[in-house]
Amino acid sequence: MKSFTSSHTSKLKTLPPSIFTIMSKLATAHNAINISQGFPDFDTDPILVELVAKAMRAGHNQYPPMAGIYTLREAICEKIELLYGARYHPKYEVTVTSGATEAIYSSISAFVSPGEEVIVIKPAYDCYEPAILANGGIPVFIQLNNKDFKMDWLDFKSKITPKTRMVIINSPHNPSGTVFSREDMLQLNDALKDTDILLLSDEAYEHIVFDGLSHQSIARYPELVSRSIICASFGKTFHITGWKMGYCVAPKALMQEIQKIHEFNVFSVNHPMQRALAEYLKNTNNYLGLNEFFQHKRDFFLEAINSSRFLYTPSQGTYFQLLDYSQISEEADVDLAKRLTIEHGLASIPISVFNENGIDNKLLRICFAKKDETLKRALDILVNL
Numbered sequence: 546m547k548s549f550t551s552s553h554t555s556k557l558k559t560l561p562p563s564i565f566t567i568m569s570k571l572a573t574a575h576n577a578i579n580i581s582q583g584f585p586d587f588d589t590d591p592i593l594v595e596l597v598a599k600a601m602r603a604g605h606n607q608y609p610p611m612a613g614i615y616t617l618r619e620a621i622c623e624k625i626e627l628l629y630g631a632r633y634h635p636k637y638e639v640t641v642t643s644g645a646t647e648a649i650y651s652s653i654s655a656f657v658s659p660g661e662e663v664i665v666i667k668p669a670y671d672c673y674e675p676a677i678l679a680n681g682g683i684p685v686f687i688q689l690n691n692k693d694f695k696m697d698w699l700d701f702k703s704k705i706t707p708k709t710r711m712v713i714i715n716s717p718h719n720p721s722g723t724v725f726s727r728e729d730m731l732q733l734n735d736a737l738k739d740t741d742i743l744l745l746s747d748e749a750y751e752h753i754v755f756d757g758l759s760h761q762s763i764a765r766y767p768e769l770v771s772r773s774i775i776c777a778s779f780g781k782t783f784h785i786t787g788w789k790m791g792y793c794v795a796p797k798a799l800m801q802e803i804q805k806i807h808e809f810n811v812f813s814v815n816h817p818m819q820r821a822l823a824e825y826l827k828n829t830n831n832y833l834g835l836n837e838f839f840q841h842k843r844d845f846f847l848e849a850i851n852s853s854r855f856l857y858t859p860s861q862g863t864y865f866q867l868l869d870y871s872q873i874s875e876e877a878d879v880d881l882a883k884r885l886t887i888e889h890g891l892a893s894i895p896i897s898v899f900n901e902n903g904i905d906n907k908l909l910r911i912c913f914a915k916k917d918e919t920l921k922r923a924l925d926i927l928v929n930l
């Protein structure tokens with residue numbers, strides 16, 4: 546039989562494994578506290594689990610409709626209208642997906658053709674680039690500065706070319722924890738207004754914003770809505786990352802194209818979970834309390850980290866906090882993250898892997914979606930470095 550080598554067969558030759566896989570594996574191997582990959586170590590609401598069990602007992606165990614069950618699509622549209630004002634039609638403009646990641650992949654795959662450019666803001670969450678490359682697109686990077694991670698909108702405009710097909714934004718931003726302001730959104734609108742560029746907005750952390758700031762969803766900006774796909778995550782909102790449940794919304798003409806990819810990739814996603822989420826979303830308290838819940842964890846963490854040698858700017862959103870270790874070590878961030886896992890029993894995420902050309906600004910990302918006792922154990926290690 547002919548033997549295939551990866552250099553013959555690989556479409557994604559230069560793609561390294563995800564840092565989340567690497568660090569979580571290392572954490573398990575060394576029995577380390579895992580504040581690397583972003584997932585809670587506490588359980589979801591038992592009421593939500595019970596709703597899934599109820600749906601299973603009621604026989605909702607076969608394929609749901611391709612786009613998701615109608616009551617869940619309705620609940621999603623109602624939530625968006627309530628919070629941000631935009632009205633999406635549940636019949637044509639929503640798809641329930643296998644996590645925000647599938648929504649992002651399906652959206653990129655639906656619209657990006659070989660040779661087309663996609664603007665990506667660095668540091669960037671690691672699922673955008675592989676999706677662009679797998680579809681023959683060309684990622685064009687904008688590197689944010691490592692101090693306040695503010696967007697330079699002139700720099701942004703300079704990256705737009707006749708080949709630009711799509712722009713990907715992500716606020717609240719993983720990994721920096723910064724959020725776009727209203728002014729950022731107006732600048733974005735200004736940059737795109739005379740173009741037919743599509744906008745993909747990764748809003749996975751929409752319900753985790755601190756210090757009284759408000760999430761600037763695309764759905765607040767009617768001019769942007771018409772060119773945009775919003776991708777969102779139930780995993781992040783309801784502490785159920787393992788259920789792989791998310792959704793996207795977009796105007797009908799765009800959604801039709803996304804569904805062509807979704808339908809022939811996954812067809813549809815978990816039916817009983819959809820039944821449960823449709824029910825659970827009815828109570829707005831189930832997601833509106835999240836800001837306060839996570840702000841408490843962020844503040845608890847930062848209060849204690851003040852007595853360490855780490856420097857930081859408080860995260861404005863997401864459940865991540867960046868820590869600057871330049872006063873502690875000169876090691877490369879990847880080396881330090883691995884050494885901390887192996888020698889100190891604490892796994893974190895090095896930021897250079899998300900930067901253009903792997904720029905290393907001596908930053909580690911920690912996830913504070915953890916029980917207070919886990920955070921305490923992690924802090925015991927961090928304050929003694």
Ligand code: GLN
Pocket residue numbers: 563565566581582583584719
């Ligand atoms: N979103 C999670 C994070 O940023 C990771 C998800 C994954 O492992 N792909 O940590």
